[in-house]
Amino acid sequence: MVKINENYLKLKAGYLFPEIARRVNAFIAENPDAPIIKLGIGDVTEPLPAACREAMTVAVKDMGDRQTFKGYGPEQGYGWLREKIAAHDFQSRGCDIEASEIFVSDGAKCDTGNILDIFGKDNTIAVTDPVYPVYVDTNVMAGHTGDADDDGKYGGLTYIPITADNDFVAQIPTEKVDLIYLCFPNNPTGAIATKDQLKAWVDYANANGSIIFFDAAYEAFITDDNLPHSIYEIEGAKTCAIEFRSFSKNAGFTGTRCALTVVPKALKVTTSNGEEVQLWTLWNRRQSTKFNGVSYIVQRGAEAVYSEAGQAQIKELIDFYLENAAIICKELKAVGFDVYGGVNAPYVWVKTPDGLTSWDFFDKLLINCNVVGTPGSGFGAAGEGYFRISAFNSRDNVHEAMKRITTAFK
Numbered sequence: 001m002v003k004i005n006e007n008y009l010k011l012k013a014g015y016l017f018p019e020i021a022r023r024v025n026a027f028i029a030e031n032p033d034a035p036i037i038k039l040g041i042g043d044v045t046e047p048l049p050a051a052c053r054e055a056m057t058v059a060v061k062d063m064g065d066r067q068t069f070k071g072y073g074p075e076q077g078y079g080w081l082r083e084k085i086a087a088h089d090f091q092s093r094g095c096d097i098e099a100s101e102i103f104v105s106d107g108a109k110c111d112t113g114n115i116l117d118i119f120g121k122d123n124t125i126a127v128t129d130p131v132y133p134v135y136v137d138t139n140v141m142a143g144h145t146g147d148a149d150d151d152g153k154y155g156g157l158t159y160i161p162i163t164a165d166n167d168f169v170a171q172i173p174t175e176k177v178d179l180i181y182l183c184f185p186n187n188p189t190g191a192i193a194t195k196d197q198l199k200a201w202v203d204y205a206n207a208n209g210s211i212i213f214f215d216a217a218y219e220a221f222i223t224d225d226n227l228p229h230s231i232y233e234i235e236g237a238k239t240c241a242i243e244f245r246s247f248s249k250n251a252g253f254t255g256t257r258c259a260l261t262v263v264p265k266a267l268k269v270t271t272s273n274g275e276e277v278q279l280w281t282l283w284n285r286r287q288s289t290k291f292n293g294v295s296y297i298v299q300r301g302a303e304a305v306y307s308e309a310g311q312a313q314i315k316e317l318i319d320f321y322l323e324n325a326a327i328i329c330k331e332l333k334a335v336g337f338d339v340y341g342g343v344n345a346p347y348v349w350v351k352t353p354d355g356l357t358s359w360d361f362f363d364k365l366l367i368n369c370n371v372v373g374t375p376g377s378g379f380g381a382a383g384e385g386y387f388r389i390s391a392f393n394s395r396d397n398v399h400e401a402m403k404r405i406t407t408a409f410k
Contacts, residue, residue: 016378049313055304059297070296077104084306095232106257108246113138118282123178126158130379151381161382183215188388189349190341205240212241220250238264325391331402346391369404
């Protein structure tokens, strides 16, 4: 008799974004002419930067000549891209990260799930609440949790609330945990972390032999010079942290797929028999076995992000989406909403009005305003009563969506 991975049966009815799509599609089926504006999923809308498109066009031509054709590339990524990432994203900020410690991949979402391959099932795990659902669901799938309770919290996980009540600051656990997921700028709340706050986490991790999974997918949206872009700006992080980054939101690669994971060679753990093991070696083996690398064409496009033209074009994109966020914050505050995030981050976190649940507010916006956002409860129990609005859309759509919402809630 065939056995299945029954951990999948512990997952809640549907992953958040497919459930949103189901509700939206059902509404459209009944209202085919409804002018829907989607400010829910964090998908970009603006075209790829010209520098990236031009580099990819050249790379396509390379593939048409036997002398420049590329087949399988290095599973870890081409050296010329890894070197630029190391120099620009880390070394320029004082982070002692080598190109060989950078692994190019097809998505930070993939890597935050795949990283569990090199860790055992008996680790204690901490996540913020609300949380990017992938962190929780991939641990459920891997058998690292118990069942979910009535609030959707899984046994075996330590939940760290980040809400308005604690100024969206992730508090250090009082107990020891082994694996810690941190995402700053935060998805979904838009909260940020200061150097002092990250230093407290790094000190905790080093003191307890813990590993921090630091998701920095939105670091490009940080405009405050006093805020860290990388956890490796914090002394001691190389011995306790793995960092995930993406080209999706800064360079519009959501459909093109390119990201990176940093695993410092100084990061080591001890096995059950007392042997010290380098995590870099395990992740390198995992990638070499299960992954054939990102395409040459895409990596050339990613390399162009670091050109002079690419940097200017990336800044324009970031500024565009941050202005969208500023518009959303301003308009919603003007009609009395409690609004958080939207500064140094592309997400606006809104307290639902009139005691509405997150999903009730979702339905109200969909039906009355034809605007789609993301229910906060889909990110965890502490997200109930909140709602995420994404700044990733055209300026016209943002203005129109705010006009509809503010008119409905005046």
